[in-house]
Structures are given as structure tokens and as C-alpha cells.
Amino acid sequence: MISDRVFKIGSAVKGDLTRIKKQFDQLANQTSFTVIDLKDYVLRRGILQRKESGSLEALVGKVLGMYLSKDDVLRKNDEWEELPLKPELLHYAALDVLTSQLVFEEATKVAPLDQVEIDTPGGTQVSLLTQEGGSIIAYGRIASLQPNSLGGVRVNVPTRSRLVVDIDVVVVPSAAVILHILPQSMSTSSQKTKAGAYTLGQLLAASSGPTFQIVTPVTLLAFNHHNVVSISEYVFDHKIYIFSHQNSPSLSSPLMQAAGQVQLPSNNLVDIASQELSSDSEESSLDEGEADDNIVEMKMLEAHTESTTRQKGIFYVILPAIFYLIILGKVKDANRMLFKMSQLQHLLTHVQFFMK
Amino acid sequence: MAAAYGLKPLDLPLDFKIIWLGTSELVENTFSSLMAPLDLDKSMSLTASIDAEWKMSRKSGVSIFQVAPHSQSDTVFIIPVRFLFFCLSEFKLIYLSFLNFTFYLHPCFDS
Numbered sequence: 001m002i003s004d005r006v007f008k009i010g011s012a013v014k015g016d017l018t019r020i021k022k023q024f025d026q027l028a029n030q031t032s033f034t035v036i037d038l039k040d041y042v043l044r045r046g047i048l049q050r051k052e053s054g055s056l057e058a059l060v061g062k063v064l065g066m067y068l069s070k071d072d073v074l075r076k077n078d079e080w081e082e083l084p085l086k087p088e089l090l091h092y093a094a095l096d097v098l099t100s101q102l103v104f105e106e107a108t109k110v111a112p113l114d115q116v117e118i119d120t121p122g123g124t125q126v127s128l129l130t131q132e133g134g135s136i137i138a139y140g141r142i143a144s145l146q147p148n149s150l151g152g153v154r155v156n157v158p159t160r161s162r163l164v165v166d167i168d169v170v171v172v173p174s175a176a177v178i179l180h181i182l183p184q185s186m187s188t189s190s191q192k193t194k195a196g197a198y199t200l201g202q203l204l205a206a207s208s209g210p211t212f213q214i215v216t217p218v219t220l221l222a223f224n225h226h227n228v229v230s231i232s233e234y235v236f237d238h239k240i241y242i243f244s245h246q247n248s249p250s251l252s253s254p255l256m257q258a259a260g261q262v263q264l265p266s267n268n269l270v271d272i273a274s275q276e277l278s279s280d281s282e283e284s285s286l287d288e289g290e291a292d293d294n295i296v297e298m299k300m301l302e303a304h305t306e307s308t309t310r311q312k313g314i315f316y317v318i319l320p321a322i323f324y325l326i327i328l329g330k331v332k333d334a335n336r337m338l339f340k341m342s343q344l345q346h347l348l349t350h351v352q353f354f355m356k
Numbered sequence: 357m358a359a360a361y362g363l364k365p366l367d368l369p370l371d372f373k374i375i376w377l378g379t380s381e382l383v384e385n386t387f388s389s390l391m392a393p394l395d396l397d398k399s400m401s402l403t404a405s406i407d408a409e410w411k412m413s414r415k416s417g418v419s420i421f422q423v424a425p426h427s428q429s430d431t432v433f434i435i436p437v438r439f440l441f442f443c444l445s446e447f448k449l450i451y452l453s454f455l456n457f458t459f460y461l462h463p464c465f466d467s
Binding site: 081099 | 363364366367376378401402404405406407408409411412413417418422436437438
């Protein structure tokens with residue numbers, strides 16, 4: 001085997017090789033390529049953003065700071081098989097491939113970004129991002145075992161672009177887990193995210209333990225080098241609690257892991273809450289529809305509060321939290337409301353910890 | 357348009373060589389020579405930029421295939437794949453080195 005050591009480099013190179021493959025019957029069953037797509041190569045070095053054009057002309061501008069003239073009349077030509085080839089076609093063909101070489105060699109001078117790869121070892125601490133280069137929605141570890149599929153979601157896809165991750169800490173429960181599509185029967189308007197997928201909160205709730213697994217595109221993973229979330233921002237909708245925590249598998253739940261290392265005194269939480277109350281006061285002028293929603297929310301909140309109070313016996317800390325939810329005033333339906341109540345329960349867990 | 361922003365146009369250097377591989381022997385000799393160092397040193401690899409062009413009316417396959425080995429930065433090899441394909445089919449020949457270069461070796465070639 002030699003060709004696995006021959007790296008074929010080009011712009012949209014897989015398409016070219018696929019066409020050649022179809023030309024040779026002997027290669028009909030061949031599926032392996034050793035190719036480097038220029039756009040991917042440049043993206044990995046942070047020279048180009050994924051949303052930007054990856055055409056050869058664009059790469060020449062980005063990487064070489066030069067201008068490549070691509071004459072469409074030459075490219076979309078019917079004389080590529082007329083021999084001898086016209087000089088302008090020869091020139092065009094040669095320039096195209098030389099350009100690819102120049103872009104590659106220049107991009108090679110830039111160190112690749114530190115990115116999670118498909119072969120990054122199991123156990124590596126990672127952050128899950130809302131989108132490529134986006135904010136962190138969860139912390140976890142690459143699963144030691146990578147099955148072919150997980151919960152009906154394929155892991156081992158031909159593009160080798162997915163990994164199973166053990167999620168330890170959910171930062172944004174409402175964030176969609178894009179590959180875990182909701183079944184049709186559950187895809188009601190009130191439950192589904194924009195992506196039509198389960199949320200992290202839903203998967204956490206459905207899991208039997210503190211850690212649960214998801215399948216995610218590798219591009220949504222970033223290294224969590226410190227293995228410590230030194231200052232985590234846990235976002236409960238409008239509210240941000242800042243505290244330190246260290247991942248500790250021995251603790252009973254991801255949120256308890258966080259609570260177990262909280263370093264701010266409890267009165268800091270109260271301070272933050274009261275600041276938010278005053279800052280949200282300008283939102284108190286609600287329209288009638290929103291007011292109706294709030295009545296429903298209030299009734300549900302009261303019912304839930306009573307049961308929670310009986311169960312937890314910490315009525316004195318629930319009242320401020322209830323006040324916080326009332327001030328939110330933006331919960332639109334019962335499901336959303338229940339989800340907020342589960343968040344409230346987590347909050348109470350934290351507060352209980354402080355009071356001990 | 358980019359030129360209007362003051363970007364310098366990219367063009368072939370004056371001493372650049374465009375080598376037309378118009379026979380199967382030329383293709384075979386060129387590619388076996390390019391890959392010879394890989395036989396000698398199992399840790400060695402080869403990088404080459406490639407591209408293909410095809411005439412607009414062609415539904416599948418390519419008309420020409422361009423290869424610029426990075427080890428020869430002043431040279432581009434152009435293979436008239438479609439033209440040679442007819443010749444080779446007629447004589448039941450295979451571009452062994454070319455196919456070896458382009459893809460993993462197919463098991464039936466791996467002797």
C-alpha cells in the first residue's frame with residue numbers, strides 16, 4: 001500500500017476524485033481517499049471561518065493576499081477534450097493546480113488550532129459548544145467506548161465526524177442537542193427546539209444517573225484543558241450565578257458537583273438576585289396577553305411551591321425564588337413553566353447547601 | 357473586483373513547466389518515478405496538489421487531470437485522461453502507477 005502515503009490536495013478535491021473513480025471500473029468499489037481539502041485545511045488553522053467561502057479564489061485572497069482570475073468561459077468549456085489543448089486552457093489548468101499548492105504551502109506555516117479530533121482519546125475533558133466557535137453549553141468527557149450508534153443516533157458515520165460524550169455538567173439546559181432528534185409524536189410546537197431536537201435538560205431528566213451520554217459533531221467540541229471549571233457561568237435564563245467548581249465524579253449529580261465547591265457565600269446569591277429584581281423592574285409593564293399568561297404561571301407556581309415546600313421543608317428560601325420567577329414574566333406555556341420549576345429545584349439545592 | 361482592492365494577480369511563473377503526459381508510457385514512467393522514494397523509505401510521504409477539468413457536456417468522468425507534486429514546485433503534469441482512457445481500454449491496460457497514486461491500491465492490484 002503506497003497511495004495512503006500520497007496526500008492529494010485540492011479545492012473540492014473529493015468531487016474530482018469521485019469523477020475519476022467512475023471512469024475506472026477497477027476502482028468501482030474503492031472508498032478510501034487520502035485527500036486534504038484545502039478549505040478544511042485552512043479552517044483548521046483559523047485562517048478562514050466556516051461561514052466564509054472556501055472557493056479557490058477566496059482562499060487565494062485570504063491566504064496569499066492575492067487575486068486569482070477564474071474565467072468562467074474557460075472553466076465551463078466544451079473543448080477540454082480537443083487535442084492539442086488550447087494554450088489558454090493549458091494555462092488555466094496549470095494555474096489552478098499551482099494555486100492550490102501555493103495556498104497549501106502558505107497555510108502550512110500557520111499552526112493548526114487546538115481542536116478535538118475523532119481520534120482524541122476517551123476520557124479527555126471537553127466543553128460542548130452551542131455552535132462551532134460558540135458559547136459553552138455543557139462540560140463532559142469523551143466516552144471511552146464509541147459505539148456504532150447511541151439511542152438511535154448513528155455515531156460511526158462515513159465522514160467520521162461524530163463522537164459520544166459523557167456529559168457531567170449542563171450549563172444551558174435549554175440548548176438543543178442537534179443530533180438527538182425528537183420523535184414525530186413529541187414534536188409538538190411547545191416541546192421542540194428550533195432544531196427539532198431534544199434539549200440537554202430533557203436528556204438529563206431522562207437519564208438515570210448524574211452523567212448522561214450524547215452524540216455530537218466533533219466540531220462542537222473544544223478542549224477543556226484545565227479539567228477545572230474555575231469560574232463557571234451557570235445561566236438560568238436571565239440570571240447568572242458565578243461560582244467555582246471542580247468536576248468530581250463521586251458527587252451525586254452534576255449540579256451537586258457544582259454546589260459542592262461553591263465558594264461564594266450565600267448572601268452573594270441574594271445580592272445578585274436583588275440586583276436583578278431592580279434591573280428587571282422596567283419590564284413590569286406587561287401587555288394583557290402576557291398578564292394572562294402570568295396568572296396561569298402564578299397558579300402553577302403556587303401549586304408547585306406548596307408541594308415543594310412540604311417536600312423540602314425550606315419554605316423560607318422558596319419565597320424569594322418565587323418572586324424571581326414572577327419577575328421573569330416571560331414564560332409562555334406550561335411545559336416551559338415546569339422546566340423553570342426544575343431549575344428552581346436546582347437553585348434550592350444550592351441554597352440548601354449554603355445554609356448547611 | 358478583488359484587483360480593484362489592490363490585490364496582486366496570481367499567475368504562473370515564467371520558468372514554470374507544464375508537462376503533457378500524452379501516452380500511457382509517459383504516465384506510468386512519471387508516476388512510478390514520483391513514488392519511487394516511497395518504496396525505499398516506508399516512513400516517507402508525498403504531497404501533491406491535484407485538480408481535474410471536464411467538458412461541460414460530460415456527465416461523468418473527467419477530461420484532464422492535473423498533478424503538481426510539491427517536491428517539484430516548478431512543474432505541473434497534465435494527463436489527458438479521457439483520451440488515454442480509450443487507448444487503454446482497447447489494449448486492456450491499466451494505469452497502475454497512476455491509480456496507485458490516486459487511490460488506495462485495490463486488493464486485486466495489491467500483489
